[in-house]
Amino acid sequence: MERSITIIGAGISGLSAGCYGRMNGYHTQIFEMHNIPGGLCTSWKRSGYTIDSCLHWLVGSAPGNGFYRLWEEVGAVQRRRMINHEEFVRIEGEGNKVFIVYTDIDHLERHMKALAPEDKDLIETFTKALHRFTRMSMPVGKAPELYGPIDGLKMMVKMLPFLGLFKRWGRTSIKDFAHRFKNPFLREAFALTFDMPDFPMMALMMTLAWMHNKSAGYPIGGSLPFARAIEQRYLDLGGEVQYSSLVSKILVENDRAVGVRLADGTEHKSDIIISAADGHTTIFDMLEGNYVNDKIRGYYENLPVFPPLLYIGLGVARSFDDLPQTVSGIDFPLASPITIDGKQRKHLAVQVYNFDPDLAPPGKTVLRVMLESDYERWKRLQEDPDLYKAEKEQVADQVIAGLEQRFPGISSQVEMCDVATPMTWARYTGNWKGSFEGWLITTKTMGMRMSKTLPGLFNFYMVGQWVEPGGGVPTALMSGRNVIQVICKKDRKTFVTATP
Template identity: 60%
Template sequence: MEKSIIIIGAGIAGLSAGCYAQMNGYNTHIFEMDTKPGGVCTAWKRKGYTIDGCIHWLVGSGPASNFYHIWEELGIIKNHTFIDHDEYLRIIGKEGKYFALYSDPDRLEKHMKELAPEDSGVIEDFIKGIRKGIGFDMPSDKAPELYNPFDVVKMLFQMLPYMGYMRKWSKLSAGEFASRFKNSFMREALLAIAEDVPDLPMLALVMPMAWVYQKTAGYPLGGSLEFSRTIEKRYLDLGGEVSYKSPVAKVMVENDRAVGIRLADGTEHHGDIIISAADGHTTIFDMLEGKYINDKIQGYYDNLALFPPLVFVAFGVNRTFDELPHSVSGFNLPLDEPITIAGKELSRLTLHVYNFDSSLAPEGKTVIRVMISTVFDYWDELYKDPERYKAEKERIADQVIAQLSKHFPGLAEQVEMRDVATPVTWVRYTGNWRGSYEGWMMGAESFRMRMSKTLPGLENFYMVGQWVEPGGGLPPAAMSGRNVTQIICKKDKKPFITTRP
């Protein structure tokens, strides 16, 4: 009889693990605490508008990327239309001046040199970095945990021409790079890009710019929930089972072997293998009561930086924004008057305009959205006082509309729907630790870090998803579900098989 696998969480990692395990003949059952699939890769409806909670870009949407085959296997490529934007981000200055990170490096170079002729050397270096990234990709077919010496040599051989490139751009932070510009507007614009992550390695900017140029980081029309539902369908078509509204309270362990799960309502389910695709902190410290940990893992949770939690302000607006270009990350705008949230004064906001996806709003109308990084403890405390929590959300929505109206006259009167989500919202719906929306921050330290998918001393148990893939993101989440299935197959002495719908 085939082995049974219980998977905790129907986010992209859990669904992916389920799909690949089903492809390989395991009987799987996913238990998800929410009412729908996707985890943070989700969307919600308000007054006829769909507020998208996730995807700006999907790395691997085009065949130039090594992730493409994973999205094919999960049914994404066959079922989605992708659009590739002309711009990554536009930073607006004063008096109509702007810096647009164009997807086309030729156009970007020309534009940057027009803005800052005195910095042509730094600009050429940057463009060279993007161009060099065009040939570069990470192998994604075999789980690194299963590499044999031959695989290591093969990978090193493939990487060799890029070693210097990787070293150079991963050592250089966005903050340091900005300081190389003599031109003050360019310096400020680059600092605005890296506002939340000044030690963000520049590799995390030049490589994605190369992906955007190669049209392999597109946006799936229909948005994040449709995307997640496609993988859920693939999973169900492969014979998988999923139970929603089923929060897992404990991983049951006998003689240091995971043997099942206990739901919050007390029901128990047994499996030969347990995979947690849920939040890492909850898994390790609550479901397993901190019994299977070592100093290294404890160190992650004590010391590593997290992606900041978000205040997410969305509006449904009775107007089109046809005059604005389509952009991956939107428009970074200066504010006339700063807005203070959780003690942090904001002088700029990044506005995402969904003028490229008409399915998210009634005809002639548009969803716009502002993502603001914030402080978890402030919101956690405020949430205990429902009146003040609600009032604070209203104040923020009012102030954001007032400021946006200065850039888009008449906007305040055209707003038909407003919705504010906070870090507490993310915790309530996805369980992510301290509201971090993407797990461990992509920083100089975590950039090359590889985390184990197993816990010390615990058999038959694995972890997948953004809490074991530093930097997070949809491709690593999907890949970790694929990789863990390879590891399980190898242990069971079975060949690893993939299929396409």
């Protein structure tokens, strides 16, 4: 008889665990609290427009990158059109100055040197290292949990040429590096390429290297069709999924996970439980904090998370054909600052989806403004529905006023404006503090590994962004794949994969 696995959550990691579980002959059942798959990898429709919440870039979007084969296995990339932008981001300054982060490294180098000839040496150090990152391929086949001494040795040999790069660029933050430019505009603009505290240069550089290699493209149609394709693969493999099914408790007998209890009181037993849901809820609510040690508690007490977001989607009756197409948008200064979340903002970043015709009616475009926000503030606001609604309206008004400064006339062309708050993310995905990608990577946590098991609890695993610092969809995919390798090994089975 097939051994059974219950999976909590149909985000990318849960769907992945489900697909590989089925490929390896396990009976799998996913319980998902939402009524659709995808988790954070999602999109939603408003008044004929589609707001996409996730995939700005998909690592492994093309052959040549190790992740591509994995995406093929879960049926995500076949027949999907990917586009590779020439620009990663545009940072505009006063007096028509603009820093364009081109995805082609040589183009980027020429542009930076033209912008700041006095920084020639630093620019060359940066682009030379970028070229070296393009030659690095991440090992994705075998679960690190199963590495033996030979695997470790092979890995060392493969990674040896890059160790110096990791050491240098993993420990330097973008903000610190930006500070080294003599040119005042470049110094300021470079720091905005990834506007996160203590974010390592290495993360930016790996992203740019993937983009240079054209292996981190954008899938036309956005995130929900992408997640739906993986759901379909899972169903085709014979997997079962039950939506609108919130898991409230993981059932444990003699320190063995034996099943789950749903919010409606029904109980479902299985041989193995995998939580692909939020880490904090899993450990401290579903398991009532019975299986933690100081190390795990320390993560939740001390580690920073990717911040919660205010996510403003706009449907605009304008084509924006005259604007460049970028991976993550245009950042521009505001002559008249705007106030959002009680904070005055002197610049605004907007993503213009003028490259995806699937998201808007012909001649019209979706725009998106994504702002770091304050979870506790929105939690308080939510207690008063009128205040919450009024604050959302104020955010929408301020954002449109800001956009009007860069795109005159836009105010009268906005046909739809949707404001998602940190509470929206928490409600729809259950993620702790409304975080949009789990544990933030910093110069201190870069390369950090976490265990997929909890101390003292058997037949139980965790996958997804709360056990894979840095998050992201490729990591979620790999996390689900790796856990099934571990389970197969324990059950003395050879792990197998298949491509549809």
